[in-house]
Amino acid sequence: MSTPTIQVTLVQLDNYGPWTVTPEPRRETDLQSLQARLFADVSRQVGTGGGYVFHSRFDNMIAVTNGLDDEDHTAIQRTVRNQYPVTVSLSVAASDTPAAALELASERLQRVGSAQDSNREEALVGDPLDDEARTAEDVTVAHFDVDDFTSRYTDRVDAFDAHMSVTTAYATLMRYLYRECDALSFFVGGDNIVSICPSAEPTNYQGAIQHVTAETGIELKVGIGRGRTAHEAGMSAKHALEECRTNGTRIERDLATAHGD
Numbered sequence: 092m093s094t095p096t097i098q099v100t101l102v103q104l105d106n107y108g109p110w111t112v113t114p115e116p117r118r119e120t121d122l123q124s125l126q127a128r129l130f131a132d133v134s135r136q137v138g139t140g141g142g143y144v145f146h147s148r149f150d151n152m153i154a155v156t157n158g159l160d161d162e163d164h165t166a167i168q169r170t171v172r173n174q175y176p177v178t179v180s181l182s183v184a185a186s187d188t189p190a191a192a193l194e195l196a197s198e199r200l201q202r203v204g205s206a207q208d209s210n211r212e213e214a215l216v217g218d219p220l221d222d223e224a225r226t227a228e229d230v231t232v233a234h235f236d237v238d239d240f241t242s243r244y245t246d247r248v249d250a251f252d253a254h255m256s257v258t259t260a261y262a263t264l265m266r267y268l269y270r271e272c273d274a275l276s277f278f279v280g281g282d283n284i285v286s287i288c289p290s291a292e293p294t295n296y297q298g299a300i301q302h303v304t305a306e307t308g309i310e311l312k313v314g315i316g317r318g319r320t321a322h323e324a325g326m327s328a329k330h331a332l333e334e335c336r337t338n339g340t341r342i343e344r345d346l347a348t349a350h351g352d
């Protein structure tokens with residue numbers, strides 16, 4: 092059987108920086124609205140194929156696209172082109188760790204042109220995985236959640252304090268998992284952080300949770316799931332997180348066949 096392989100797609104807006112100030116600086120709320128709508132559309136399309144996309148910096152989005160082929164990628168570019176005053180370039184790469192796949196995807200896109208090159212429009216580089224090379228364990232998702240965030244923070248401290256607490260925990264976890272385990276972590280709202288972890292080698296979840304508590308005082312729990320796509324692995328992770336809630340545990344794995352949806 093093939094080694095589990097994660098497929099990542101870097102989504103980058105073409106020549107967006109210059110556009111935001113041409114012919115003069117555009118209203119910030121208009122840019123925010125455009126970015127949010129564009130992310131929502133890309134998310135729906137990637138999600139239909141079983142992938143996950145994270146908004147990252149909005150002008151650069153990071154997607155886990157196991158199961159999405161060339162046609163799916165072209166369809167994303169078409170949707171954006173038909174609905175927005177901007178276009179997107181896409182770079183696909185696969186590797187045994189998420190960090191390595193994203194590094195490769197980034198290098199490929201950098202090679203075909205700068206993010207601010209007016210001649211680079213709708214580049215599509217890299218090759219999606221062949222279906223025969225895919226396995227049921229290609230994607231590992233770890234869904235982290237702050238323990239009792241509502242009673243400890245939301246209902247107790249002011250909203251900005253709660254926001255700072257969760258983003259500090261996020262930054263600490265993100266750095267640890269990237270440096271120690273080659274995983275990519277993203278804040279997805281509320282008190283939730285989704286990490287895309289390597290399937291091919293173990294991830295130190297215990298170490299990550301302990302590190303965040305030692306650095307920030309914030310206690311996390313995590314559900315871990317695997318699947319053929321990000322969606323399958325993510326659903327499996329959500330079920331594992333429910334097990335944490337039921338059992339009062341900090342780490343649960345759902346290695347059984349991924350739940351449908």
Ligand SMILES: Nc1nc2c(ncn2[C@@H]2O[C@H](COP(=O)(O)OP(=O)(O)OP(=O)(O)O)[C@@H](O)[C@H]2O)c(=O)[nH]1
Pocket residue numbers: 236237238239240241242279280281282283329336
């Ligand atoms: N993106 C995302 N956000 C979620 C999810 N579940 C909860 N949230 C968000 O997280 C906030 C807190 O919810 P919970 O995590 O269930 O609440 P809690 O007080 O931490 O309780 P426990 O998680 O049981 O310890 C909610 O208001 C939502 O904004 C999820 O699966 N995905």
